[in-house]
Amino acid sequence: IKTVFAGSSCNDIVCTEQCVMSGHFDKKIRFWDIRTESIVKELELFGRITALDLNSERTELLTCSRDDLLKIIDLRVSAVKQTFSAQGFKCGSDWTRVVFSPDGNYVAAGSADGALYVWNVLTGKLERTLAKHH
Template identity: 50%
Template sequence: MAAKFLEEPTKVITGSHDRTLKIWDLRSRMCTETKFAGSSCNDLVTSDGAGSTIISGHFDKRIRFWDIRTEMSANHIVLQGKVTSLDLSRDSNYLLACVRDDTIQLIDLRMNTIVRSFSHESFKVGCDWSRAAFGPGGRLLAVGAADGSVYVWNTHTGKLETILKEHSSAVTAVSWHPQSGLLASVDRGKRALVWGDL
């Protein structure tokens, strides 16, 4: 369901439907370690420059925090629905979680506390793997909805900035251009769109 590089370009961590996280050595093409999460992993991120902290989002409504040097997760946060995606702010201070209770949760990782929740009466998460993403600089976030819309919120004020409507089926993923306000979105009907500067 998800894969990310660790501290060096020869190591990758994957999160799977089989409830495991696996660390892979790309040189030997072998799995070097398996962590048993106990629930299907929908997404994961590495939260520090060294790649020693892994954060995983799960079907059982939990976000788990792992130290790569130990077997077990260090702690976890329980949300109100299945976690469909995670995204990390560039400074690694904030975590964005898309949740099947039709909310996006902003978590301050310095305190492991939810600091803001984003929702709207017409916003519904489209599937168990819907992806939300921080915009460049972390001021905006975007996420696709079941009705084919893309919702853009201001992370600082909590205000809904805009709703983009062009897709005809559920939007499953969004991605921001790293240096501009361009936003790409893709839907279940295999249609991809690029939106102008937001």
């Protein structure tokens, strides 16, 4: 086990065989090379990063941030591929989670209002809101 100083509080991490991706309070996603234990790339978003998830192919990174947006980043080109938002959705804390569905067709995140918001990846539209009483 090794501790590496990242320069900002880390709210979430995901890993592949060669890379660790970390989401930070300073709005940056850092890409770490496991072998060299160093940052090889940084990508800055517009809000503090609260959560990360990888699709099953490990080619896309899903992010949630305090600007109330979910984003899919294409890891092959290190660029935002898609952005999700919805009326009423609010990333209410630094521990708000986000997830791809197992088939990669949907993304979901919990909101400050207690509801679960589910978006269709193909259309980019909000598919469903599951209220907190469900």
